[in-house]
Amino acid sequence: MYNSLVIIISKILNLFAKVLCKILKKDNGNMLGRIVKKLSPDILKYLKIECPVIAVTASNGKTTTNNAIRYMLETNGKKVVSNKEGNNMETGIITTLIKNCTLNGKIKADYITLEVDESYVPIIFKKIPLNTLVILNFFRDQLDRNGEVETLILKINEFLKTYNGNLILNNDDPNVARLGRANKDNNNVYYFSVDKYKYASTYQKEAGEGKFCPFDKTRLEYEYYQYSHIGKFKCPKCLYGNEEIFTKITNVDLENQSFYEDNIKYYAKADNIYTVYNFAAVISVSKIYNLDAKESLKTFKLDNGRNEKIKIKEVDTIINLAKNPTGANVSLRMLNEDNEEKELLFVLNDNPADGLDVSWIWDINFEIKNVTRIVTSGKRAYDIAIRIKTSGFDENKIEAYLDLEDAIKALYKTNIKKYVIANYTALQPTRRKLQEFNKK
Numbered sequence: 001m002y003n004s005l006v007i008i009i010s011k012i013l014n015l016f017a018k019v020l021c022k023i024l025k026k027d028n029g030n031m032l033g034r035i036v037k038k039l040s041p042d043i044l045k046y047l048k049i050e051c052p053v054i055a056v057t058a059s060n061g062k063t064t065t066n067n068a069i070r071y072m073l074e075t076n077g078k079k080v081v082s083n084k085e086g087n088n089m090e091t092g093i094i095t096t097l098i099k100n101c102t103l104n105g106k107i108k109a110d111y112i113t114l115e116v117d118e119s120y121v122p123i124i125f126k127k128i129p130l131n132t133l134v135i136l137n138f139f140r141d142q143l144d145r146n147g148e149v150e151t152l153i154l155k156i157n158e159f160l161k162t163y164n165g166n167l168i169l170n171n172d173d174p175n176v177a178r179l180g181r182a183n184k185d186n187n188n189v190y191y192f193s194v195d196k197y198k199y200a201s202t203y204q205k206e207a208g209e210g211k212f213c214p215f216d217k218t219r220l221e222y223e224y225y226q227y228s229h230i231g232k233f234k235c236p237k238c239l240y241g242n243e244e245i246f247t248k249i250t251n252v253d254l255e256n257q258s259f260y261e262d263n264i265k266y267y268a269k270a271d272n273i274y275t276v277y278n279f280a281a282v283i284s285v286s287k288i289y290n291l292d293a294k295e296s297l298k299t300f301k302l303d304n305g306r307n308e309k310i311k312i313k314e315v316d317t318i319i320n321l322a323k324n325p326t327g328a329n330v331s332l333r334m335l336n337e338d339n340e341e342k343e344l345l346f347v348l349n350d351n352p353a354d355g356l357d358v359s360w361i362w363d364i365n366f367e368i369k370n371v372t373r374i375v376t377s378g379k380r381a382y383d384i385a386i387r388i389k390t391s392g393f394d395e396n397k398i399e400a401y402l403d404l405e406d407a408i409k410a411l412y413k414t415n416i417k418k419y420v421i422a423n424y425t426a427l428q429p430t431r432r433k434l435q436e437f438n439k440k
């Protein structure tokens, strides 16, 4: 009774919030969820969910993969409720579901797809049913919030011990594949893998996690690394790494943006290896639910700020999000794979959503090629400038500006191609300022 009342109140609040947001021209984010959770901490338990729930978790790639799954389902004619704005903690998920439920708490959809923060998986799915869980990767990310990556994996492992639903795992990440053994009675574990691609290496270029077998602590042997610690590994002692593969991506061609799976050629806007991994997860979901992914991946567009290519004052500009060392390394890897001369803007904030600890920048591999100048900005403009200087980059070619507008003005003094890397809370303000600058 009380919870029905909470749902009705929240519906009224949502209407007010909508009007208020229109007047203030602001996005209310997960405000509704925060209020509802105060009124009824376990509100999620009282929602009536009768359709399959598909969730994606990872250090990197949650938003892209969740949105690609949603898009795949929609192009197959399904009605989907999803937290596509990326509000992936409990209050964000409450907001999404409350906005899409009837007055008696029923969610009207064929599927619910959710990106869920790694540390919230056990919390959310104690309260709502879960049909399929996708786990992409685990890297160091926001250490001050999540603790060490091992602690996080053990929490999810604990949750999986009693989980019997579909579990889609990246076989090429030893931190992830191990979770397939959490519940030996679960017959619904599916592994995906991507064959060696052109820029794979036989040594690890970037700092990574998971160099030891989680079962017997033996050092893992790698045939090759795709990026970071993702690659073809094997434990020489217990042979961990030899799982049966459900979805195997082959013939990755980043130039022509295509790859194969089970003799089917896919075209998808994936010009980097980590997006190919995200799409391997999407294909796995489509196979489990007997849906088509080929047509939807062909037309799926990556989100703003994910390898987004734009022109600012006629200058080619490529924008990437990087909220942890792996994200930054992947962005710098793409920059290195481009042989043209370029300049880099790195915007670094330390707001609560970024994690207050920016020590992760010391794990970035700053070996960069054909970069003739670097501009830094954000609240930690000087920290990132010092980090880059320490890597051996000529300090006379580094300019730091606390003010983002000043930084952008300085960046476009030349017509050289630009790469922009921004961390979590820096990304959207940077995109906005670039567009404003472009119009001036």
Ligand SMILES: [Zn+2]
Pocket: 213, 214, 215, 216, 217, 218, 235, 236, 237, 238, 239, 240
């Ligand atoms: Zn082993």
